[in-house]
Amino acid sequence: MGADKHPYLFLLVFFVMAVGFAVGPLILAGLWARVFSPAKPGEMKNATYECGLESKGDAWVAFKSEYYLYGILFLIFDVETIFLLPFCVAFTGLTVGACLAMFAFVLLLVEGLAWAWVKGVLTWK
Amino acid sequence: MDDGLRNELSKQGVVVVKLEELYNWGRRNSVWPLSFGLACCAIEMMAASMARYDLSRFGAEVFRPSPRQADLMIVAGTVTKKMAPQVVRLYNQMPEPKYVIAMGACAISGGPFKQGYNVLKGIDRFIPVDVHIPGCPPRPEALIHAFMTLQRKIDAQKLTGPDRARHLNAELPSEFPVPLFGEHDLVPTKNLNVWEPAVVVR
Numbered sequence: 001m002g003a004d005k006h007p008y009l010f011l012l013v014f015f016v017m018a019v020g021f022a023v024g025p026l027i028l029a030g031l032w033a034r035v036f037s038p039a040k041p042g043e044m045k046n047a048t049y050e051c052g053l054e055s056k057g058d059a060w061v062a063f064k065s066e067y068y069l070y071g072i073l074f075l076i077f078d079v080e081t082i083f084l085l086p087f088c089v090a091f092t093g094l095t096v097g098a099c100l101a102m103f104a105f106v107l108l109l110v111e112g113l114a115w116a117w118v119k120g121v122l123t124w125k
Numbered sequence: 126m127d128d129g130l131r132n133e134l135s136k137q138g139v140v141v142v143k144l145e146e147l148y149n150w151g152r153r154n155s156v157w158p159l160s161f162g163l164a165c166c167a168i169e170m171m172a173a174s175m176a177r178y179d180l181s182r183f184g185a186e187v188f189r190p191s192p193r194q195a196d197l198m199i200v201a202g203t204v205t206k207k208m209a210p211q212v213v214r215l216y217n218q219m220p221e222p223k224y225v226i227a228m229g230a231c232a233i234s235g236g237p238f239k240q241g242y243n244v245l246k247g248i249d250r251f252i253p254v255d256v257h258i259p260g261c262p263p264r265p266e267a268l269i270h271a272f273m274t275l276q277r278k279i280d281a282q283k284l285t286g287p288d289r290a291r292h293l294n295a296e297l298p299s300e301f302p303v304p305l306f307g308e309h310d311l312v313p314t315k316n317l318n319v320w321e322p323a324v325v326v327r
Contacts, residue, residue: 036284037221037292040299044217053211 069121076112145284152196152222153184153279156272159195160188161215164202166229166262173265183272192218197275199268200254203231203238204245206311210303216252217300221292224279226271227254230261237261250315252301253291 033039048055087094087102094102116122126141134141142150162170174180174188189195192215204212216225227248230236235246248254255278256271263271282290291297301319304311315322 038295040221040292040295042217042300044214044300044303045220047218 069116069119072112073116073121076109076116080106080109148284149280149282153276155184155187156197156224156275156279157187157189157195158185158197158199159192159215159219160190161198162201163204163208163212164229164231166201166232169262169265170199170201170228170268173268178265178269180269180272183269183276185272192216193220195219196222197224197226198252199226199228200232200248201228203229203236204248205243206245206306207243209245209248209251209311210305212248213251213301213303217303221299222290223292224255224275225252226256226258226268226275228258228268228271229263230259233257233259245311247320250320251304252316253319 083102083105091099126143131141162168172178174186180186185197192198196219198212198216198219200212216223225248227233231238231244232248233254235241235244238244239246245251249257256274258267258271260267284290284293292299301316302313304313306312
């Protein structure tokens with residue numbers, strides 16, 4: 001059973017050592033707690049909030065879902081920028097097919113922009 | 126193991142330590158304070174943790190923003206009666222083992238505001254304080270001295286036996302009752318399990 005026979009043996013060794021390195025101290029800590037140091041949970045210690053004051057009110061507040069429109073608009077321009085730059089750089093070396101594909105892609109994005117325009121997202125309210 | 130045998134072994138190049146010593150050595154050199162300042166003493170506490178006074182020499186520069194990660198509460202400043210319940214609550218939320226340094230005249234006794242209606246006359250009325258530092262405000266050196274005193278205290282704590290450290294004894298409490306706001310004062314005004322009124326001898 002040498003390294004020639006099992007070339008990935010070192011992976012197993014690494015894995016076992018990594019798990020041991022992580023789990024070993026936890027096991028030791030658990031043993032220590034069991035032998036010497038008793039757990040002392042309490043109502044306040046187990047409370048969720050931790051900066052002195054007790055929390056008030058409800059965390060379930062309404063959040064406006066209109067924000068998704070801005071997300072979509074951002075995505076349109078973001079994707080456009082990322083793809084247009086290499087497109088411009090490689091423009092002279094491109095085939096007709098590649099050019100057409102790129103135009104179709106840009107047209108899709110422009111369609112998204114047109115959709116948002118018609119929907120009235122671009123008007124500031 | 127007696128000291129003579131240990132001496133003899135160390136001469137032969139064999140270092141022997143007790144588990145208790147190893148445990149306390151680790152604990153005393155990694156005390157993480159809660160970053161919690163109440164008044165002007167906190168400025169001195171900050172100075173102590175910065176480069177000039179360098180509290181990190183003692184392994185205590187890691188000021189934690191959460192009581193869940195802290196070992197030491199430095200009550201740095203005036204504890205008003207409005208703030209006292211929060212201080213006790215923060216102390217309760219710290220995991221064991223936990224220690225308290227009451228820093229400055231206000232935190233140990235109310236200080237110059239002792240006669241005031243809104244100032245607690247010492248945080249040791251509600252939580253057990255390990256080291257008191259007088260001064261208004263105490264200099265960073267005084268805080269460092271208090272810290273070294275605490276380290277010596279940790280070093281002397283026993284791992285087993287009836288006089289073992291508080292956090293190792295399941296019967297001793299880890300949480301202390303939080304006072305409520307009463308009509309005129311905190312209710313109760315003191316926790317008699319941790320604090321006894323001083324007997325005035327005239």
